[in-house]
Amino acid sequence: MTKTNGIPARLAALKTTPTQKLKNQWRDLFDSEPPPYNRRYLESRLAYRIQELAYGGLKPETIKRLERLGEELDGGDRAKSRKRADHSDKPITGTRLLRE
Template identity: 50%
Template structure:
């Protein structure tokens, strides 16, 4: 942070409320909200830095807008991945005459004492080739979810 910006932000808590409100009008072009001093100081500190260094990325703004829409009920949340088994679920598959048992963890899967990030990684370790993990373990049939789920 440059010294001028840092000193401007550091000075904010010492300024009287009328001066903070005047700064608000100058920096935002709108009337200040009727909130307390602490709110004005924090928002002005952000605005000063935003003007000096730039604001949120377009991607971050879109994500925040999506979250607000979800909270307001304007947009439905994304559905949960129905192929992900519940933590503790044992997936059993026979491969070339050998039973393979995989345990679902909160952050991945365990097979033969080793942790994997995805079912596809486990399927690759078992077969030696690339597989769609949910398809390999029977959670999907030809790209579609099983009807029983």
């Protein structure tokens, strides 16, 4: 039996695993405390990490390419990329503006 045989079953089990057990898995797989995000986030990140450990992560060439693309977008300025993601100058869709 190879170490990757049980991966599909582990991934499927994430959907029905209690949240506290997901947080325990997070501690085991990431060696850190789980973030205070919702359950769906924990499931998706755990699924990625399980597969990453079993099958390997991104190739170094892919990581370099992603970093290069990110720098092309924001010139390496993390604050600039966050501002673009925030769209803090515009209200979110569905916002109702009322005149007083």
